[in-house]
Amino acid sequence: MSSWLDYTINGLIVGNVYALVAVGLALIFGVSRLINFAQGSIYLVGAYIGWVAVVQLHTPLPLTIIFVAAVAALVGLIIERFGLRPLQNSVRIAPLLATIGISFVLDQLVMLTFSPNPRALPSQLPDVRFQVGGGTIGPLDLLIAGVGISSALLLFVFLRYTKLGWAVRAASQDRDAAMQMGVDVNRVNQTVFGIAAALGGVSGLLVGMYYNQIDTAMSLQATLKGVVAEVVGGAGNVPGAVVGSLLLGLVESYGVAVFGTSYRNLFAFLLLVVVLVLRPNGLFASARQAPPEPLTGTFIAPSRPVRIPRWGLAVAVALFGILPLLPVSFYVLQTLINAWLLGMLALSLTLVAGTIGQVSLGHAALLAIGAYTSALLSLTLSVPVGLAIIAGGLMSAALGTLLISPSFRLRGHYVSIATLAIGEIVSLVILNWESVTRGPIGISGIPPLSLFGYDLISPASVYWFAFAVMVVLALLQARLLGSHLGRSFRAIRDDDIAARAYGISLNRYKSLAFIFGGFAAGVSGGIAAHLYSYINHETFNTQQSILALTVVILGGLGNVVGAIVGAVALVGLPEIFRIAAEYRILIYGIVLLLLVRFRPQGLLGTI
Amino acid sequence: MTTSAPEPLLALSDVNTFYGQAQVHFDLSITVGRGHIVCLLGGNASGKSTTMKIILGLVKPRSGEVTFDGASLIGLTTPQIVRRGIASVPEARRLFADMSVRENILMGAFVRNDRDAVAQDLDRMLTLFPKLGQRLSQRAGSLSGGEQQMVAMARALMSRPSLIVMDEPTMGLSPLYVDRVLELIRTINQEGVSVFMVEQNASLALEIAHEAYVLQTGKIVLSGPARALKDDPRVRDAYLGGAEAA
Incomplete structure (x- = not known):
């Protein structure tokens, strides 16, 4: 049994690592008001570059660190120059989505280059431990602390005493005024991305050495932890990010000490949600500060949607309806079943993200809630599958809305962070609540789909079932959006303050959107559970949330038909062209980047 | 104070500016003579602040020319314009x-x-x-x-700088500070810096300015020496309603 001092040391060391990521995020947020979701990918790149240096080039430690910092900085500069600078004058959601797309591309490139299997990253320091009080400390701990502290000092000196540092501070406080002093904001952005990437890369290297192992799943975790630390410290606040990171490290370490390793992330995300709800500007924000994201301009690209005549839609529904009667292969039906399931999720997300403007990054959690509810009800209580799926939808609607409701007062990027965290929390609760969810083992032997006592086994019957449910949900949603409710939703999206001034209760309408959206997503998850017959806590992950978001943007945010078209396009096309699975995520990332750059309103336009 | 017209330091000629579909400036032409204080008067939404943004390169005009010290500013970034003075x-x-x-x-x-x-x-x-x-x-x-x-x-x-552009320098200040600020603008000007200022408070601005322009919904409706405009009843008619609403 390790001592409390050990847990404290461990917490501070891990906190130092988080700080290297979070400080970069804070610098970037300060200057560009952007949460850089690609930060974790740079950390991943840093870890693998470090592996190349240590294992293949046999560089000595100081050279390894310099090499990793340099390559990571270069990646950061490329991201800024080619990924983000072209988006400077576009809607504010664009750069956020671009960083998500970039992170998909970078992660997949690393995975394709180095294979997804974990690799050992040997520490280049002697493996000895020194006794300190009741605990022990090793040379690697000291190195991490040293790198963390010296980076913070260097950054402090840079920001306080150099001309470029002053430019960074000025630009982060008032970008236009800084330009009027002659500050070249592009150069500031470049500097900030370079520094953030160098710190992030070194952080990846150190973590790899600390755990003696690296794998491609590190990326998302690092982004999440960095974002948590940054928001806890106050978005854009550099010293706050350091303190937030150390706090996060300690909370996790003590949490692990008391409850066990699988609770580590749960504590991180709970800390985030508590801070977002109670002090959305971070622990150190002064009360005078404006509420988060008081920025002007629309978050979502306005456009004139493509109008599809009713008879056109009817013909399309009829054609897809009779498809199983035609001589099509099992494979095509299978693909389209997946598309319909994703379509339901996209309907839900296009309502929440598009119509009412709450860009959710945790939508897969709604699938998970629906899937687990339906699976457990039918398996343990022998509830008929049809009813169980409906119950799953209702549970998703109720629980999802309840979970998200504390963050209803957040806006813009903060909604995305909060939903991301809630998504992770749901998955971690499923992992840890073994008595109900069976924990990491997952649920197997889920009964197949059935309706009124008849099992739906044949692909055609499953196809019809999924298609019919999706069409009904789409019709309901279209009806909803045509009513005054739809107008109120859009009013909240376009200007929540004005909407409130007209007497629209934000909480009530956001709840309604999440209830409706939660039901559609829960039903989709429920059907999926009975279709797959096995689910676990990783079946519905963040990657799926982001895939759904890509679908929705591809179709046009808020656009009901667009959501379904997007789902067919993004699931169907890779299947038809038989693109290997490992390239798909890469393609999703590239699609997202191209869309954001060239057609932010999507194929059919936002509504 | 003014005897003959000085050579122009800053000149906007036939500037047309748009925000999306909406036109903000209609053939706007303004000249700031070297060593002068020039004042742009106008009510709300007359396009005053956009004029400042055009000069500083924060907004690009769709057509027209902006010259400073004889060279065009069109196409330069804000930092480059600042470096010009x-x-x-x-x-x-x-x-x-x-x-x-x-x-x-x-x-x-x-x-x-x-x-x-x-x-x-x-x-x-x-x-x-x-x-x-x-x-x-x-x-x-x-x-x-x-x-x-x-x-x-x-x-x-x-x-x-050889030119300072000021956007409503007296806005939201106590009367004591308003006088102080105007006094300082005059001092700065006497040290050789030209001043182009946007103001809603016409009577005060016209006291220190050499020349003035009155802008109304994107068009110059009046211009001339400040002394002449001060007594012109049209100055009141042209925009004071907007100023009082502010």
Whole structure:
């Protein structure tokens, strides 16, 4: 049994690592008001570059660190120059989505280059431990602390005493005024991305050495932890990010000490949600500060949607309806079943993200809630599958809305962070609540789909079932959006303050959107559970949330038909062209980047 | 004061500006003579602030020409324009709130590399704005509106500009500070800096200006020597309604 001092040391060391990521995020947020979701990918790149240096080039430690910092900085500069600078004058959601797309591309490139299997990253320091009080400390701990502290000092000196540092501070406080002093904001952005990437890369290297192992799943975790630390410290606040990171490290370490390793992330995300709800500007924000994201301009690209005549839609529904009667292969039906399931999720997300403007990054959690509810009800209580799926939808609607409701007062990027965290929390609760969810083992032997006592086994019957449910949900949603409710939703999206001034209760309408959206997503998850017959806590992950978001943007945010078209396009096309699975995520990332750059309103336009 | 028209330092000619579909400026032409104080008067939504943004390169006109010191400013970035010798006192001051007063003033010298001369100029600012001396290490955001205006003016002077553009320098200030600010603008001008200012408070602005233009929904409806405009009844008619609503 390790001592409390050990847990404290461990917490501070891990906190130092988080700080290297979070400080970069804070610098970037300060200057560009952007949460850089690609930060974790740079950390991943840093870890693998470090592996190349240590294992293949046999560089000595100081050279390894310099090499990793340099390559990571270069990646950061490329991201800024080619990924983000072209988006400077576009809607504010664009750069956020671009960083998500970039992170998909970078992660997949690393995975394709180095294979997804974990690799050992040997520490280049002697493996000895020194006794300190009741605990022990090793040379690697000291190195991490040293790198963390010296980076913070260097950054402090840079920001306080150099001309470029002053430019960074000025630009982060008032970008236009800084330009009027002659500050070249592009150069500031470049500097900030370079520094953030160098710190992030070194952080990846150190973590790899600390755990003696690296794998491609590190990326998302690092982004999440960095974002948590940054928001806890106050978005854009550099010293706050350091303190937030150390706090996060300690909370996790003590949490692990008391409850066990699988609770580590749960504590991180709970800390985030508590801070977002109670002090959305971070622990150190002064009360005078404006509420988060008081920025002007629309978050979502306005456009004139493509109008599809009713008879056109009817013909399309009829054609897809009779498809199983035609001589099509099992494979095509299978693909389209997946598309319909994703379509339901996209309907839900296009309502929440598009119509009412709450860009959710945790939508897969709604699938998970629906899937687990339906699976457990039918398996343990022998509830008929049809009813169980409906119950799953209702549970998703109720629980999802309840979970998200504390963050209803957040806006813009903060909604995305909060939903991301809630998504992770749901998955971690499923992992840890073994008595109900069976924990990491997952649920197997889920009964197949059935309706009124008849099992739906044949692909055609499953196809019809999924298609019919999706069409009904789409019709309901279209009806909803045509009513005054739809107008109120859009009013909240376009200007929540004005909407409130007209007497629209934000909480009530956001709840309604999440209830409706939660039901559609829960039903989709429920059907999926009975279709797959096995689910676990990783079946519905963040990657799926982001895939759904890509679908929705591809179709046009808020656009009901667009959501379904997007789902067919993004699931169907890779299947038809038989693109290997490992390239798909890469393609999703590239699609997202191209869309954001060239057609932010999507194929059919936002509504 | 004015005997003959000085050579033009800044000239906007036939500028047309749009925000999306909406046209903001209609063939706007304004000249600022070297050594002059020129005032642009106008009510709300007349296009005054956009005129400042055009000069500073923050907004690009769809057509027309902007020249400064004989060279075109069209296509230059804001930092490049600042380096040509135009400094600005933005609307509502726009100080760097979390930086100290000293840092704010020195940010004005961002485009300069002559450290010693910059230090001398900082001292000069403290004689021009004696109140700021005790406030140097304070957060700029903690100053009063009038003090912030002093910092913004000192910051603009630090780049040793030949032209300062000011967006509503007296807005939101107490009457005491309004007089002080106008006095300072005159002092700055007497030291050889040309001034182009946007104002809603016509009677005060016309007291110190050499020339004035009246802008109404994007068109110049009146222009001429300030003394002549001060007595012109059309000046009141042209925009004072808007000013009182503000």
